Amino acid sequence: MGFRCGIVGLPNVGKSTLFNALTETQAAQAANYPFCTIEPNVGNVGVPDTRLDALAKIAGSQKIIPTQLGFVDIAGLVRGASKGEGLGNQFLGNIREVDAIIHVLRCFENDDIQHVDNRVDPLSDADTVETELMLSDLESLEKRVPAAAKKATSGDKEAKAMASVLGQALELLREGKPARLTQPKDDEEARLFQQAQLLTAKPVLYVCNVEEESAATGNAHSARVFEKAKAEGAEAVVVSAAIEADLIGMETEERLAFLEELGLHETGLNRVIRAGYDLLHLLTFFTVGPKEARAWTVHQGAKAPEAAGEIHSDMQRGFIRAETIAYDDFVSLGGEAAARDAGKLRQEGKEYVVKDGDVMHFKFNV
Numbered sequence: 001m002g003f004r005c006g007i008v009g010l011p012n013v014g015k016s017t018l019f020n021a022l023t024e025t026q027a028a029q030a031a032n033y034p035f036c037t038i039e040p041n042v043g044n045v046g047v048p049d050t051r052l053d054a055l056a057k058i059a060g061s062q063k064i065i066p067t068q069l070g071f072v073d074i075a076g077l078v079r080g081a082s083k084g085e086g087l088g089n090q091f092l093g094n095i096r097e098v099d100a101i102i103h104v105l106r107c108f109e110n111d112d113i114q115h116v117d118n119r120v121d122p123l124s125d126a127d128t129v130e131t132e133l134m135l136s137d138l139e140s141l142e143k144r145v146p147a148a149a150k151k152a153t154s155g156d157k158e159a160k161a162m163a164s165v166l167g168q169a170l171e172l173l174r175e176g177k178p179a180r181l182t183q184p185k186d187d188e189e190a191r192l193f194q195q196a197q198l199l200t201a202k203p204v205l206y207v208c209n210v211e212e213e214s215a216a217t218g219n220a221h222s223a224r225v226f227e228k229a230k231a232e233g234a235e236a237v238v239v240s241a242a243i244e245a246d247l248i249g250m251e252t253e254e255r256l257a258f259l260e261e262l263g264l265h266e267t268g269l270n271r272v273i274r275a276g277y278d279l280l281h282l283l284t285f286f287t288v289g290p291k292e293a294r295a296w297t298v299h300q301g302a303k304a305p306e307a308a309g310e311i312h313s314d315m316q317r318g319f320i321r322a323e324t325i326a327y328d329d330f331v332s333l334g335g336e337a338a339a340r341d342a343g344k345l346r347q348e349g350k351e352y353v354v355k356d357g358d359v360m361h362f363k364f365n366v
Contacts, residue, residue: 003069003070003099003100003280003282003297004042004069004070004071004072004097004098004099004100005069005070005071005072005098005099005100005101005102005205005276005279005280006071006072006074006094006095006097006098006100006101006102007019007071007072007073007074007102007104008074008095008101008102008103008104008129009103009104009105009106009125009129010106010125010128010129012106013104013105013106013125013209014104014106014209014241015073015074015104016041016073017241017242017244017245018104018207018209018239018241018244018269018272019041019043019071019073020245020248021241021244021245021247021248021269022043022045022071022244022269022272022273023043023044023045023071024248024249041072041073042070042071042072042073043070043071043073044068044069044070044071045068045069045070045071045273046066046067046068047066047067047068047069047273047274047277047284047295047297048066048270048273048274049066049067049284049295051284051286051327051357052064052066052286052293052294052295054331055286055288055293055327055330055331055359056288056293058288058330058331058334058335059288059289059290059293059335059336060290061288061289061290061291061292061293062290062291062292063291063292063293063294064292064293064294065292065293065294065295066295067284067294067295067296067297068297069273069276069277069297071102071276072094072097072098074094074095074098092132092133092136092199095133095199095202096197096199098202099202099280100202100203100204100205100276100279100280101202101203101204101205102205102207102272102276103126103129103204103205103206103207104207104209104241105122105125105126105206105207105208105209105221105225106120106122106125106209106221107120107122107208107209107210107214107218107219107221107222107225107238108120108209108210108211108214108219108221109211110211120221122208122221122222122224122225123224123225123228126206126225126228130178130200133178133199133200134173134176134178134179134199134200136199137169137173137179137198137199137200137201138170138173138174140198141166141169141170141173141198142170144162144166144196145163145166145167145170148160148162148163148166149163149167151163158188158192161186161188161189161192162192164185164189165182165184165185165189165190165192165193166192166193166196168182168183169182169193169196169198169201173200178200178201179198179199179200179201180200180201180202180203180204182201203234203279203280204232204234204235204279205234205235205236205237205272205275205276205279206225206228206229206234206235206236206237207236207237207239207272208221208222208225208226208236208237208238208239209239209240209241210222210238210239210240211240211242212240212242212243212262214238214240215238215239215240215243215262215263215264215268216262216263216264217238218238222236222238235275235278235279237268237271237272237275238268238271239268239269239271239272240268243262243264243268244267244268244269246258247259247267255267277297280299281299281300282297282298282299282300283297283298283299283300283302283354283355283356284296284297284356284357285298285307285354285355285356285357285358285359285360286327286357286358286359286360287311287359287360287361288330288336288359296310296311297310298310298354300356301353302353302354303350303351303352303353303354304319304321304322304324304348304349304350304351304352304354304360304362305319305350306354307322307354307360307362308322308362308364311362314364314366315362315364316364317364317366318364318365318366319350319362319363319364320363320364320365321347321348321349321362321363322347322348322349322352322360322361322362322363323345323346323347323348323360323361323362323363324345324346324347324348324352324358324359324360324361325339325344325345325346325358325359325360326344326355326357326358326359327357327358327359328357329342329344330344330359336359
């Protein structure tokens with residue numbers, strides 16, 4: 001299962017620089033002019049998790065394989081995108097294909113880097129992007145809701161549910177609110193709402209791109225963004241894309257020394273990756289052995305057969321049971337054998353809901 005976060009924002013806010021640092025490549029050309037990124041660049045990034053190292057050490061694993069999160073660097077947006085201005089149609093189409101939005105906001109002053117509106121105002125920038133997304137959703141729903149309502153009069157239950165949930169989203173958009181505030185009343189409405197692929201239904205993480213001096217504490221601009229995120233029930237993190245770019249290619253010790261000198265305990269990118277992971281309501285389970293220790297990703301609420309299917313579809317199809325040890329038990333007892341002897345290895349069936357940190361071994365037959 002692949003999960004992708006789209007990096008969006010106005011031109012020249014640091015999107016491509018952030019993407020380059022995330023993927024530790026120069027795959028995305030970074031330059032001081034709009035539309036530098038035309039085709040979306042895609043990179044997969046390992047999710048930092050110290051638990052994986054601990055498990056590998058106990059099991060003597062030869063390889064360590066983290067779970068991954070995909071990041072997509074999407075072209076900068078301008079006003080009128082919902083009507084096709086600039087690279088609007090392509091921009092909106094690329095956003096439709098991602099699972100969550102990483103919204104980069106410029107929170108630094110620098111006369112050498114041109115802002116598309118010749119001023120630094122992250123809240124205005126955020127409104128520009130969200131307005132274009134809302135206009136696009138509004139145009140779509142003003143056609144789809146009446147059509148569903150008309151079909152519902154003939155007794156079509158799915159059309160009735162669609163008219164209900166999308167009608168609620170339409171009212172929110174007309175009030176200037178994003179569709180993600182919609183509250184489906186049952187599983188069927190939730191399914192139809194997800195299928196609608198509304199742009200403003202996607203979860204959002206605001207990334208405040210600050211100057212180097214503000215990387216540890218943020219600044220006045222980022223403080224305003226955090227207030228906005230709190231009011232929306234969204235998340236925000238502070239990053240200095242310039243610092244993250246400088247870290248590319250550094251050895252681990254050199255990197256740690258550089259961060260310590262700046263008063264930072266970890267890279268801003270680690271915070272972005274973990275926040276993106278949490279944004280998608282994901283959890284991690286592990287498989288551990290002498291050959292490899294590996295992290296895997298499933299949605300919160302996934303059952304054991306779904307987790308098995310992340311490894312191989314045959315394992316889900318022929319699922320019998322899952323031998324499961326909680327991470328804390330595995331580590332405190334010193335491995336699988338000791339956990340088994342202590343009665344901490346559980347035999348879980350098809351209805352078991354996977355917990356974050358579970359160490360699992362699947363039994364199956366096909």
